[in-house]
Amino acid sequence: MPERTIDFGKFGARGIKGSDAVVRQLDDLAGGIVTPVTVKRGLMARLHYLTKTDHSRAAAKDAGLTVTDRTLQAWLEGKRRPTKANLERIDAAYRTVRRHNVAKHLLARLNRDGRGTRVEIHPLNQSQVPRPLQRLVEYRTMNVRRWDRIVDAWAAGDHQGLDDAWEDVIVDLGSQWGQYEYVTNIGFAA
Structure with a gap:
């Protein structure tokens, strides 16, 4: 099982933490007031x-x-x-x-009575990484059936709890789950 990424971006890879992408997507799904607070x-x-x-x-x-x-x-x-x-x-x-x-x-909506929600994981951007150092990381999809810990941590604003819950989900990707700790985007709809 791979270890967590320690020095992300050292060779020019770009992306964000997977849990941050999940937060962004959940915020979009939650909707709300779009006009900035400064207006x-x-x-x-x-x-x-x-x-x-x-x-x-x-x-x-x-x-x-x-x-x-x-x-x-x-x-x-x-x-x-x-x-x-x-x-x-x-x-x-x-x-x-x-x-x-x-x-x-x-x-x-995300749990859908146990059926879950399909999640698209877009890998990190390696366009700035020198060719010999690039890893083969591909676009992946998976079905997440249990959103309880993720949504609870998101609602509570518990970033570490959300990060841990998301890690427990991506482990289901198999032995290469560590390649998806950082991503360009994570998409799902409910």
């Missing part, structure tokens, strides 16, 4: 999402948005504008609350 429309949409119910307000506070109700009301009315640091907190709290809210539904 008034994006800010207002996030603030309304985070303050709509008492449950969402509590979740926003747990996610790190710890401002007074008076400040929050001034932002909602447009009387004051959040600082750059608060804009980042608002965006992070929105992503955290959104992930938590859609995780259960997304998990059911």
